[in-house]
Structures are given as structure tokens and as C-alpha cells.
């Protein structure tokens with residue numbers, strides 16, 4: 001286990017900016033919850049099946065804005081990152097966060113939570129001057145790459161986003177890890193992966 005520090009910039013209730021340093025622990029063993037695991041994880045509870053073409057890792061924007069699509073039971077093999085969960089909690093509040101927690105608990109939904117910010121090899125410290133959004137995107141992408149490597153390349157991993165810049169920046173960085181933009185035609189059901 002590695003101990004690092006995480007610097008948070010918070011606003012006090014009077015609106016003053018406060019810099020807070022928190023201890024942050026990184027571990028090598030953070031369960032992947034995939035039945036294809038090649039790393040000997042202790043995967044208690046729900047695991048993703050192996051008979052899928054790829055796993056899907058939605059970025060923060062997708063989880064914040066398109067939860068109703070991610071709730072479709074037809075969508076399988078979804079990995080929600082801790083980064084995305086926290087993003088929902090911060091920008092949408094407790095109700096939406098609980099909706100996501102319920103989805104993760106529900107055995108009918110084929111999705112798991114990956115604690116990417118505690119995983120030694122997927123964690124990305126925020127860089128100086130990096131915006132919160134860019135950092136979150138980098139964290140989620142790094143988690144997608146970790147999955148691909150952890151499963152020894154047995155499944156492709158697709159990060160989905162509605163951010164075209166993220167597609168341009170990351171799609172061709174690693175073979176087997178794709179970044180695709182999703183166009184939602186109508187919010188009820190249709191989703192095209194471009």
C-alpha cells in the first residue's frame with residue numbers, strides 16, 4: 001500500500017477558498033469484478049460475465065447526464081468508475097447518487113463499480129492547472145486502460161463519452177481501448193455508438 005497526499009480546493013460556507021490536504025492510500029489489489037480476471041482479485045458479489053464483446057466504461061459526463069440510458073438492462077458489461085460516481089455525487093446530489101448505487105446493487109443490471117482512484121496503477125494525480133473535467137476524463141481513461149491490461153487484452157474496453165475532444169485525444173492511444181462518442185437521438189431508448 002502506498003500513501004500519497006491529495007490536495008483539494010474546497011469552498012468554506014462563507015465562500016472562502018480553502019486548501020485541504022488529505023491522505024490518499026493506493027493499493028495494488030483493487031477488485032475488478034470481472035469473471036475474466038487474470039490477476040487473482042477477490043471478486044465478491046456481482047461480477048461481469050465473460051461472454052461479452054467488450055466492456056463499457058462511461059465517462060463522468062455520461063453518468064451525470066445520461067443515467068437513464070445506462071439504466072437500460074440491455075446494456076451489459078458496464079464499469080462505473082469511482083471518479084464517475086463521485087462526479088455524480090458532486091454535481092447531481094444525493095438522489096442521483098443513490099440511483100447509481102441502486103443500479104450497482106441490483107443483480108438484474110450487469111454493471112460493477114471499480115475503485116479506480118485507490119488502484120495504484122490506474123490512479124492519476126491531478127496536474128497543476130488541469131481542469132477538473134480534463135482530470136476526470138484522464139482518470140476514467142486510465143481506468144479503462146487498466147481494465148484492458150488487467151484482463152490481459154481478452155476483451156476490448158470502450159470508454160463512452162459525449163466529449164469530442166476526449167475522443168480525439170484518447171481514441172488512438174492504446175490498441176484495444178477505444179474512446180467513442182455517443183449520440184443520443186432521443187432520451188427514451190436510442191443510443192448510437194459512433
Ligand SMILES: [Zn+2]
Pocket residue numbers: 031032033034037038039040041150
Ligand atoms: Zn481482477
